Amino acid sequence: MLKKTINSTTYFVSAILFFIGSYLFIFRTDFTVNILLYFLCLGILLDAVLQCIHVLTKKQKKNMLVRATLDIGFAIFIYWHPSFFQGSLSIILGLYLFIHAIIEAINYALYKKNHIRGRLLILIAFLIKFTLSLFLMLHPTAKYPYVLLIIGIYFGLYGISQLNSFISEITPNRIKNKVRISLPILIAAFIPRKLITLINEILENEPEETALEARKKTEKKGDIEVILHLANSGSAAFGHIEISFEGKTYSYGNYDMHSRKLFDAIGDGVICIADRDAYIQYALRNKKRYLVVFGISLTKEEKEIVKKRIHKLITTNVEDYYPDLQLAEMGKLPKGEYHDMSSEIYQLANGKFKKITSGKWKKFFVLKTNCTGLVENILNGVGLHILEFNGLLTPGSYYDYLNREFLKKQGKVVYRKIYTNPLTQKEVPLQK
DSSP states (O other): OOOSOBOHHHHHHHHHHHHHHHHHHHHOHHHHHHHHHHHHHHHHHHHHHHHHHHHHTTSSOTHHHHHHHHHHHHHHHHHHOHHHHHHHHHHHHHHHHHHHHHHHHHHHHHHHHTTOTTHHHHHHHHHHHHHHHHHHHSSHHHHHHHHHHHHHHHHHHHHHHHHHHHHHHHSTTTOOOEEEEOOOHHHHTTHHHHHHHHHHHHHHHOOOGGGGOOBOSSSOOOSEEEEEEEOSSGGGTTOEEEEEETTEEEEEEOOOGGGOBTTTTEEEOEEEEEEHHHHHHHHHHTSOOEEEEEEEOOOHHHHHHHHHHHHHHHHSSEEEEOOHHHHHHTTSSOSSOOOSHHHHHHHHHOOEEEEEOSSGGGEEETTSSOTHHHHHHHHGGGTEEEEOTTSOOOHHHHHHHHHHHHHBTTOSEEEEEEEOSSSOOBOOOOOO
16 A cells, blocks of 8 residues: 655655756757657557557457557657647647637626626636637647647646645644645546546455555544545536535535536536435435545634635525425425435435525536535635636546645545445545
8 A cells, every 4th residue: 555644755856846847848848849759659669569469469359450550650650750749739738728718608608697797807718718729729830839838837836836735744833825736627527537446446455444444643533524426427427526514515516407508517506405424325325426535624713714604605695496306395396206316315315405696606517617616615714725727626626635635744634535335434545
């Protein structure tokens, strides 16, 4: 097993490496591109050699030999035509920014339709990202230095984040507002799927409960929990995240199924309030999910902050929302069986719902105003905050952040649990 804690030296070395990378990408562009090109070609060739070995040892079908030959040809091509590689960098980043521009456009349309303040900034963000995407994709070979500049700036900011973690680790009582740069969205989005594979591997190879503990040696207890949902398919395929505090679970999402649009990506923003234990059993038994639970220790003052923030969330600019089953009980819908998620939570976990009537979170948008909003709003009040460098926060980003807080000796996260079936909970040591 890997170590359960990250010492301060790890953060310091990581910060230095990212600073070096930032310098290379910004000030030594030609050298850096040549190194990247060399390792890319080397990696493709090594993969092709492994495929050939598998064919010769009869571990793979012979059509793998054709793929290996194509890989070798591709590696030779990009090595002798570096402009193709340079242009590809610009096109990839340009497409990435173009997708972000589309997300900003959808978000702007939602803000404008619902008369939400702040849409001017969203429009400006759209124009900047759209313009940059076109700039990078037109004559891409000549634009690759700008791509390296952007990557270099990101590396520099991430290095500052790691340096901040190093300082907070050696002087924990002096720095309380710990800011971390979030992972790139293309990496963070697939963390939940990777976790499912990792959990299955751990449970298969180490079923003994004594090998599944993941709790710090401290007398502190988890006063508030962050729960990450994992699923092979459906709405939680890319993760869902929520808060549990004082026996209640608070979750933001598109719980009004009648308002869903664009393949369920958009809908009315609703806060779900449910009994914590019953809700966990429902998620495990009915939704067939894995749950990763992080317990965070709070001071007395921080508990009061959390109480006030939660109270404000569920009492300000909200109205009661009643799921179909509850409406049927009230005589407003025909009696019968209702199996939508909000009805099941109402029935099985004493769920209550508050629909947001105004403000940023009035409309749920899976790629912008999503479930991380409620978590960020609350945790930001207790000194845990992620900088949205890429404009998006995902459950995967929060898992990465909280997992690192758990691995740190001085981190506020004191335990991490994996719930895998309706009757028991297992504490799984996820260090990867």
